[in-house]
Amino acid sequence: MMRNNRLTVELGDQHSYPIYIGQELLSDADKLRSYIRGRQVCIVTNETIAPLYLEKVKRHLDAYQVNVVILPDGESFKTLDTVKGIYDCLLENNHNRTTTLIALGGGVVGDMTGYAAATYQRGVAFIQIPTTLLSQVDSSVGGKTGVNHPLGKNMVGAFHQPQCVIIDTDVLKTLPARELSAGMAEVIKYGLIADLPFYQWIEENITPLMSCDEHLMVEAITRSCQNKADVVLLDEKEDNIRAILNLGHTFGHAIETAQSYGVWLHGEAVAAGMVVALELSHLMGNIARAEVERLCNLLTRAHLPTRLPDNMSVEQFLALMLRDKKVLDGRLRLVLLESVGKAVVTDKASIEQVTQAIKNCF
Amino acid sequence: MMRNNRLTVELGDQHSYPIYIGQELLSDADKLRSYIRGRQVCIVTNETIAPLYLEKVKRHLDAYQVNVVILPDGESFKTLDTVKGIYDCLLENNHNRTTTLIALGGGVVGDMTGYAAATYQRGVAFIQIPTTLLSQVDSSVGGKTGVNHPLGKNMVGAFHQPQCVIIDTDVLKTLPARELSAGMAEVIKYGLIADLPFYQWIEENITPLMSCDEHLMVEAITRSCQNKADVVLLDEKEDNIRAILNLGHTFGHAIETAQSYGVWLHGEAVAAGMVVALELSHLMGNIARAEVERLCNLLTRAHLPTRLPDNMSVEQFLALMLRDKKVLDGRLRLVLLESVGKAVVTDKASIEQVTQAIKNCF
Numbered sequence: 108m109m110r111n112n113r114l115t116v117e118l119g120d121q122h123s124y125p126i127y128i129g130q131e132l133l134s135d136a137d138k139l140r141s142y143i144r145g146r147q148v149c150i151v152t153n154e155t156i157a158p159l160y161l162e163k164v165k166r167h168l169d170a171y172q173v174n175v176v177i178l179p180d181g182e183s184f185k186t187l188d189t190v191k192g193i194y195d196c197l198l199e200n201n202h203n204r205t206t207t208l209i210a211l212g213g214g215v216v217g218d219m220t221g222y223a224a225a226t227y228q229r230g231v232a233f234i235q236i237p238t239t240l241l242s243q244v245d246s247s248v249g250g251k252t253g254v255n256h257p258l259g260k261n262m263v264g265a266f267h268q269p270q271c272v273i274i275d276t277d278v279l280k281t282l283p284a285r286e287l288s289a290g291m292a293e294v295i296k297y298g299l300i301a302d303l304p305f306y307q308w309i310e311e312n313i314t315p316l317m318s319c320d321e322h323l324m325v326e327a328i329t330r331s332c333q334n335k336a337d338v339v340l341l342d343e344k345e346d347n348i349r350a351i352l353n354l355g356h357t358f359g360h361a362i363e364t365a366q367s368y369g370v371w372l373h374g375e376a377v378a379a380g381m382v383v384a385l386e387l388s389h390l391m392g393n394i395a396r397a398e399v400e401r402l403c404n405l406l407t408r409a410h411l412p413t414r415l416p417d418n419m420s421v422e423q424f425l426a427l428m429l430r431d432k433k434v435l436d437g438r439l440r441l442v443l444l445e446s447v448g449k450a451v452v453t454d455k456a457s458i459e460q461v462t463q464a465i466k467n468c469f
Numbered sequence: 470m471m472r473n474n475r476l477t478v479e480l481g482d483q484h485s486y487p488i489y490i491g492q493e494l495l496s497d498a499d500k501l502r503s504y505i506r507g508r509q510v511c512i513v514t515n516e517t518i519a520p521l522y523l524e525k526v527k528r529h530l531d532a533y534q535v536n537v538v539i540l541p542d543g544e545s546f547k548t549l550d551t552v553k554g555i556y557d558c559l560l561e562n563n564h565n566r567t568t569t570l571i572a573l574g575g576g577v578v579g580d581m582t583g584y585a586a587a588t589y590q591r592g593v594a595f596i597q598i599p600t601t602l603l604s605q606v607d608s609s610v611g612g613k614t615g616v617n618h619p620l621g622k623n624m625v626g627a628f629h630q631p632q633c634v635i636i637d638t639d640v641l642k643t644l645p646a647r648e649l650s651a652g653m654a655e656v657i658k659y660g661l662i663a664d665l666p667f668y669q670w671i672e673e674n675i676t677p678l679m680s681c682d683e684h685l686m687v688e689a690i691t692r693s694c695q696n697k698a699d700v701v702l703l704d705e706k707e708d709n710i711r712a713i714l715n716l717g718h719t720f721g722h723a724i725e726t727a728q729s730y731g732v733w734l735h736g737e738a739v740a741a742g743m744v745v746a747l748e749l750s751h752l753m754g755n756i757a758r759a760e761v762e763r764l765c766n767l768l769t770r771a772h773l774p775t776r777l778p779d780n781m782s783v784e785q786f787l788a789l790m791l792r793d794k795k796v797l798d799g800r801l802r803l804v805l806l807e808s809v810g811k812a813v814v815t816d817k818a819s820i821e822q823v824t825q826a827i828k829n830c831f
Binding site: 187191194195198199225226227228229230251253256258259261262263264265266 | 549553556557560561587588589590591592613615618620621623624625626627628
């Protein structure tokens with residue numbers, strides 16, 4: 108029996124939309140078509156995904172004007188110039204305000220397609236079909252779209268909610284193992300920050316999850332998206348709660364920057380960063396040392412790093428973290444655990460404690 | 470005695486903001502500062518306005534980090550590349566999410582600054598200080614921001630509301646007479662589409678208005694902004710009401726395109742276009758022929774054209790209008806008067822009637 112879930116993301120005064128999570132959803136023509144507003148569609152994908160899934164999506168759309176933009180693959184192409192290419196395609200083919208953009212790919216494709224949809228003729232519809240575990244559990248919720256600028260990541264962007272998100276877990280079978288692990292780091296993160304039972308469930312099921320067991324994967328993605336949606340909704344009332352989604356990210360960004368982007372995948376850097384965050388939470392007396400070991404065990408079983416890279420120094424970490432945009436007025440605002448399953452944003456950690464935590468994680 | 474008005478634009482679920490209209494408002498440091506959120510400001514202006522008013526604004530901001538972007542003057546620079554220059558300035562000077570952009574200039578500066586504010590770090594604050602009559606009565610209300618694409622005007626953009634709009638009527642004294650007339654065309658438009666008493670008031674006061682009488686100008690701008698705000702607010706409930714703001718624009722765009730942009734100013738093209746729209750309203754039996762003459766008299770007193778350009782043919786008009794984005798499914802959707810002071814959007818005019826109306830206006 109196939110397992111299919113439907114989740115509705117409720118976002119206050121913004122429009123709500125569903126996330127469909129299940130097997131063989133790319134074959135569900137009616138589902139896709141029911142979210143297309145007019146008679147025009149523009150599918151945006153990349154050169155890696157196009158040979159695998161473009162025809163599978165396109166064949167449902169015989170009755171529509173369909174144009175396709177195939178982007179080069181990689182974060183380095185997440186620029187305004189690439190988005191300009193999407194505008195060009197839309198205008199050359201006379202797409203009007205009722206057009207629907209379909210993002211078929213990972214986070215980079217989703218961010219750029221969403222941004223093009225947010226800004227084409229002051230906003231048109233778009234549908235997300237994320238094809239990596241990371242984008243399925245991260246980009247599906249929150250409405251963040253945008254591109255990088257030479258002077259900073261995601262510096263140009265807009266909030267724009269999709270019509271719907273279609274997550275077909277079958278696409279994970281063609282995902283490189285390393286990227287599956289990187290996505291799993293974010294899944295584990297949701298357990299750590301907000302959902303202890305989910306964390307325990309991941310521990311129990313990590314081996315079949317890493318083999319892409321379909322039923323378990325549908326469950327893991329659903330609970331990840333639900334947790335993110337809960338946090339994002341809360342943030343509309345309590346400013347800054349959303350920052351807990353960045354557990355491990357301040358340390359992780361330092362790794363990504365120092366190693367130059369791409370050497371460590373984002374999820375890998377977040378994994379090692381979460382270990383530091385838990386170590387620091389331990390040093391501050393919030394959690395037992397055993398909890399740090401417990402996380403390391405889980406990450407190892409997910410084929411993720413648990414130690415910081417040898418070629419970096421503590422000083423380099425601190426310098427990069429102080430440059431990070433999450434630092435306000437020279438105080439380090441960090442996401443730490445109050446307990447396993449409950450994260451908080453705090454600036455109470457002293458520089459000495461942060462230094463010690465980093466040292467302990469090499 | 471100085472005349473100062475304050476108008477609040479209420480926009481449903483979007484945030485409301487005030488429009489201040491009066492004399493010597495550029496000298497009011499407290500007013501400006503009270504709408505700046507953080508400690509960083511970026512003033513965007515152009516090479517025509519900067520020598521006239523930049524220092525006047527800047528001197529209120531000694532206590533802030535102030536950066537300035539001076540754009541070249543003209544619609545041809547309303548592009549993504551120019552907006553990129555604004556992002557560059559913001560990032561090179563480390564502007565964070567609490568920064569405030571100030572648009573000091575006409576519609577082009579306002580549209581681009583608003584768009585940069587809408588998309589920098591997914592949206593920052595901005596303040597409008599419009600310096601042309603056209604931008605004071607048109608861009609102050611509605612939240613439309615954006616840039617042109619080689620294949621179409623305003624094709625890339627976003628809705629983004631300012632913190633406030635500051636309209637200093639004294640700046641109109643340095644505005645070229647032709648641009649004052651062009652702005653007056655839009656003022657007259659508000660009377661025609663929605664406010665018969667205002668239309669009569671403009672007729673009574675057109676001579677002192679054209680000499681920039683301060684009290685009358687404050688009144689004219691206030692009632693124009695109020696009329697636009699009423700229409701925009703209504704549009705949230707009744708889809709498409711907003712289109713009545715385009716009275717004369719479909720005909721006007723045809724003129725602008727055929728003459729290449731800039732030969733006729735936008736307001737001049739709208740003036741001649743409104744004459745055609747009223748002629749057509751007469752042919753359809755809505756208004757008396759005398760009303761067309763009445764409008765022509767008023768436009769003439771405002772030094773605006775009332776006839777279509779000799780070098781165009783009826784066929785050329787129809788071809789350009791059918792290409793216009795306001796045409797849906799081959800039917801001409803036009804804004805016509807039901808009576809003076811009440812506009813409607815309709816596709817009831819036959820091609821023959823439209824042709825006749827154009828012919829009658831050469």
